Amino acid sequence: MNDGARPARLLPWTDSEGKPCYLLTDGDGPLSRIADVIETTQLDMAEDLLEHAADLLAEARPTPEQLRFLLARMCEALTDVHRIPENRGTR
Template structure:
């Protein structure tokens, strides 16, 4: 929680000009929130396509070292995207209320 309000700031799926994270103060219903949702969906779909491609490439003995390095670089990019999406979505999860009676103390 960055601003004191649960889910108030959303980590966006792109970086600022200097590579720093971009945040949006939002209730999750505006244009930029919908744009971020769309970009995240594209990133996740691209990640799935890359995984499918890797599944086909890795057992192929004809694949060159250069092709595997290229694949590894794209997979690292996709993993960074997925990590950012997970961080953003995790930060927006509601914090459950603590129930002392459930703790058994």
Template sequence: MNRSLRLLPWTTPEGNPCYLSTDDGRGLMSRIADDIEAAQLDSGEEVLAGARAVLADRKAGERAVRFALTRATESLEDVLRVAVSRGRRIPHPVE
């Protein structure tokens, strides 16, 4: 039995990481976390498309650029948390 802590795709209200202690990835909380990770990745793709559109628009004002950058920063934070979480769950080869 391999008990591990899974980094969850959300934080506490104070911004601290949340972890799930699990033996496998098939429990209810694991499935909820998987669904949220998928939604965060989908949202990241949409934010990226929007940011590219703002950057391509030479007439975009400071407000539009700041909004796009704010959303891109939020999405990057989510995607990095997903990447770290998934990276930790990759089995290490036995030497």
């Protein structure tokens, strides 16, 4: 998406209906900086989740509830981090 002169930045969040949000910017405004912080936070959280998954899977018998919770959080994290390279590829 772009407005002819500037490409639109895909933001690291969606609207209330789950649709992607875009920003027309030169990349240096306050909303761009907030988006950068959120992307970094999402990547850090995904890394923490991977460490938690390794610890949980190293246990002899994780419960089905633990595994279900882990899988749900990993799906959320994967959705978030998948958007980041898509966004950066358009910039």
